[in-house]
Amino acid sequence: MTGGQAPAIRRAGEHGLLVETGELAISHRLDALLRAERPPGVVEIVPGPATVLVVAPGVDLARLRARLSDLARTAGEAPPARPSGTDTVVIPVVYDGADLPGVAELTGLSVRDVIARHTGTELVAGWLGFAPGFAYLTGLDPELHVPRLATPRTSVPAGAVAIAGPYSAVYPSASPGGWRLIGHTTLRTWDVRADPPSILRPGTRVRFQAAGP
């Protein structure tokens, strides 16, 4: 979608509309606009790489569709250089992951360079999925794009810092996982007793920082 055009909005069942944004940054802007406005009856706003799903049981979907169309058009227009009020979350990482030497080998970089590239760019939480609090962090240095493990681990501990494909992530809780582990953080990114429970949300800016063991 380019700025000013009306976006495609698809029906997703009795209570849902799926807005085609075409790109992640527009999904994030539409998500922010919707969370600020909270149209009546909206219970879920789920941004994805090219869409935003809006779920609103029991509301007049024709009216909601018209409002979404307006908001999506606004979201598609040229954004400010950087949205104000968005702080960067700094995640301290001890780079001791079991796959760190393997990643260095795959990328042809030294371990030191892998760390430098992982800490050297600002990433953005694209969307969450796979597990509660599991954020797909976008903007990873292209030199660090490596395939997932051929055989996933049956258990990855909470706090493991990993990369796979164009993404990085922090495992929010212990789970099976096929991403390559490069380190760990003591920062708790997911806590069901906190409000909100995840410090990483769609659009959150993230920077990794090397920490001593």
Next chain:
Amino acid sequence: MIDVLAPGPYATIQDLGRPGYAHLGVPRSGAADERALTLANRLVGNPEGHAGIELTFGGARLRFADPAWIAVTGAPCPLYLAGRVAEMYAPVWVPAGAELVVGAPAAGLRTYLAVRGGVEVEAVLGSRSHDSLSGLGPPPLRPGDRLPVGVAGDRPITVDAVPGPAFPAAPVLGVLPGPREDWFTEEALRAFYGTPYEITPESNRVGVRLRGAALHRAREGEIPSEGMVTGAVQVPPDGRPIVFLPDHPPTGGYPVIGVLTSRALAVIAQLRPGDQVRFRPGGPGAR
């Protein structure tokens, strides 16, 4: 307190789930047959969203330490309270120390038990539902579990009994097309809306996995991950459709050919492995 003597094949605590956290990767969860849980709650004068017990294939034995009003709805099972036959779809008075025995359902899959005051285990993110995908909420019931019961509200019990719904043998379920119908061939759409599908044993609270005509795509590639709704019929590359139930992942990368209506969703949540189902486009729900 309710003492779980035997939970049956699979039993969990369920309320209406955790809406509002899908963007953080949290499934909504909640009762698979929402209609049955809310009815059970109304029968004992609870707010509709109180937590109850969702039994799968019945088969439970529970002892009530304290006197209680209960109601059992959903898949019809024989009920015995302190050795006597008790009614489903009705408020039932349980004296202190009485044991409730739930038999196997004659039809349907999931049976709901509500207790006046609600099951009051610890809530996580505003819900007492066990989420089988993420593990949030109380774990599935085990023998020896003790379930606290909340304080009853002021709402009186006003109904003596209600008729239970029918459990048709081979239901026809209403589907709203899309959002990704355009990913499928004409032939796939004809097959989906024209041929029967069978519920497979791999089905669970995440999704109902169907066996039948494979649904082929009209185009190559994958869609980027996008938000999913309960009732979505997602089609992986093998062409075998999966109908998402409440513990489904909040985002997914396979195209959704259509979404079941809420009425159809309550029906499919009660189908067992081996049951057959047909789909039809549009429409208000199951016939």
